[in-house]
Each structure stands twice: as structure tokens, then as C-alpha cells.
Amino acid sequence: MSFITIMFIAGCATTHTASPVLFQEYSKYNESTNKNNIKEVANIYFSQSLLGENYKTNPDATGQLLFKNYMVAVVNHHEQVNSKNGCLIINGYDEEKAPLIFSLKYILNNGHWLIDEIHVVFIESENDFSKKAKCPESYIN
Amino acid sequence: MDLKRTEAKITIAKFLELAYSKDKGMTVKIMAKKGGARLTIDQNGKATLSGGAGIVTFSGSPVLEKIGAKIKRVSVSFNNKGGMNVGYNATFNLEYMKLTVMGDFNLEKLITSCSGLLCRAARVLKGRHHAYDMELQKIMGY
Numbered sequence: 001m002s003f004i005t006i007m008f009i010a011g012c013a014t015t016h017t018a019s020p021v022l023f024q025e026y027s028k029y030n031e032s033t034n035k036n037n038i039k040e041v042a043n044i045y046f047s048q049s050l051l052g053e054n055y056k057t058n059p060d061a062t063g064q065l066l067f068k069n070y071m072v073a074v075v076n077h078h079e080q081v082n083s084k085n086g087c088l089i090i091n092g093y094d095e096e097k098a099p100l101i102f103s104l105k106y107i108l109n110n111g112h113w114l115i116d117e118i119h120v121v122f123i124e125s126e127n128d129f130s131k132k133a134k135c136p137e138s139y140i141n
Numbered sequence: 142m143d144l145k146r147t148e149a150k151i152t153i154a155k156f157l158e159l160a161y162s163k164d165k166g167m168t169v170k171i172m173a174k175k176g177g178a179r180l181t182i183d184q185n186g187k188a189t190l191s192g193g194a195g196i197v198t199f200s201g202s203p204v205l206e207k208i209g210a211k212i213k214r215v216s217v218s219f220n221n222k223g224g225m226n227v228g229y230n231a232t233f234n235l236e237y238m239k240l241t242v243m244g245d246f247n248l249e250k251l252i253t254s255c256s257g258l259l260c261r262a263a264r265v266l267k268g269r270h271h272a273y274d275m276e277l278q279k280i281m282g283y
Contacts, residue, residue, distance in 0.1 A: 064237040118238035122146040141230040
């Protein structure tokens with residue numbers, strides 16, 4: 001196997017975890033959104049495929065787009081990205097001090113990272129906290 | 142926020158209660174058989190409980206209607222580890238997000254709760270009894 005072939009394969013498999021770009025994006029969403037503005041700013045943080053056509057009139061949209069409210073304390077986070085998409089795991093606790101995980105898929109759209117899938121996982125103990133980045137499909141039963 | 146952890150767990154118990162009220166014998170056979178079983182409910186309320194022992198179809202609408210948010214699909218995998226201990230992993234597909242809850246429960250306790258005085262009293266009241274919900278909450282592992 002040539003050196004170029006090896007480098008190509010290694011390049012395809014590489015995930016970038018050093019710079020927490022997705023968690024920074026999540027933090028912006030977390031700090032900037034509330035029940036009064038979420039529908040107005042949703043397209044800054046969420047993909048068109050997640051939002052669909054009628055989110056501004058859908059009564060379920062506000063609560064679910066503010067999924068951040070499920071978590072009141074962040075323990076840690078893991079992410080992996082490639083040139084088109086990425087996945088972010090956030091381990092934390094809910095308001096009852098029970099552990100939970102956010103598993104988010106992001107896509108890169110015109111230079112902006114947008115949340116494309118949201119999966120909230122209520123786990124039974126801290127032992128189930130994810131120790132690495134995983135995409136939402138990992139949690140489908 | 143929409144569906145919460147506790148509400149999601151109680152919802153699973155109530156779906157099982159509906160299956161049980163439709164076909165007690167088959168529901169118990171499916172759930173008591175060691176190994177896996179599966180429960181799915183679509184957005185129209187069509188519910189199917191299936192496993193190695195057979196299948197039960199029923200309407201999940203009475204439970205779906207009680208949930209505040211619109212549900213596109215619920216999928217639950219059960220794992221009977223032997224005896225009466227059943228593990229579960231349930232995913233609720235909502236409009237904009239998915240939500241997964243997991244735990245385990247004692248099948249005998251769940252069945253007893255639904256055929257016992259508490260359950261009958263709740264039915265007589267034609268609504269949900271807070272004490273009954275609390276009982277289900279305890280059984281479902283939280």
C-alpha cells in the first residue's frame with residue numbers, strides 16, 4: 001500500500017476533537033434562546049430539515065426546540081466532526097438531579113453548524129454517561 | 142419542554158395496561174417469555190406488542206391523547222432477563238426530537254397493579270388516579 005493511499009485512508013477516518021466547535025455552537029444556542037425568541041432565531045441554530053415548513057405555527061415547536069431546558073447542569077461533552085457534519089454528546093443532569101445525555105447531529109451549511117437531529121436520552125446512572133462522541137442513531141433501540 | 146422522564150416511563154406502563162386489557166393471556170405470555178419483545182405505536186395509535194409467544198394489536202390512542210406533544214412513533218424493546226424482571230428501552234419520536242428512556246420493572250407487580258383495587262378504582266373514576274400514576278412510576282423504575 002503506497003504512502004499516499006495510507007494518508008488518504010487516514011484522512012477519511014480522522015475526527016477532530018481538539019477544538020470543541022460544536023459545543024461552542026451549542027453554548028451560543030443555550031445562551032441566546034428562550035421561549036420568547038426561539039421561533040424567530042430557530043433558523044440560526046437548526047437545519048431546515050429539522051424545522052420543516054410550519055414550525056412557527058406548530059404548538060410543539062417551542063418546547064422541543066428549547067430541549068436545552070431538560071439539562072440544568074453539564075458534566076462534560078465529546079464531539080467529532082468531519083468536513084460536512086458532526087456529532088456532539090453532552091452528559092449532564094436534569095432538574096431532578098438524574099443523569100441524561102444530549103446526542104446532537106450537526107450539519108455544516110454555508111459555513112454554519114446547524115443542529116440536524118436532537119436525541120435526549122434519560123439514562124439510569126452516571127455509569128451510562130457516554131465517554132466518547134456518538135451520533136443520535138446510536139441510541140435508537 | 143414536553144415529555145418528561147417520569148411521564149415517558151408511566152406511558153410505557155399504560156400501553157402495557159392497554160395490551161393487557163385487550164388480551165390478558167397473550168400479553169402475559171409475550172412479556173413473561175425470556176428474551177426480547179417489542180412494542181410499537183404509530184401516530185394514529187395503532188399499537189402492536191410482539192414477541193416469541195405471539196402478537197397483540199390494540200389501540201394506543203387513549204394513552205397517546207394524554208401526552209401533551211404530538212407523537213410520530215413510539216418504539217419499545219423489552220428484554221425479559223428471566224423470571225419477572227423485564228428491562229426496557231423506549232424511544233419516542235416527537236415532531237422535532239427523539240427521546241429515549243430506559244429502566245426495568247417487575248412484571249408481576251405491574252400486572253397486579255392493573256388488576257388490583259387501585260387500577261379498578263382508577264377506571265371507575267373514568268380518569269387517572271394520581272395514586273395510581275405514582276404506583277406505576279415506582280414500578281417502572283423511577
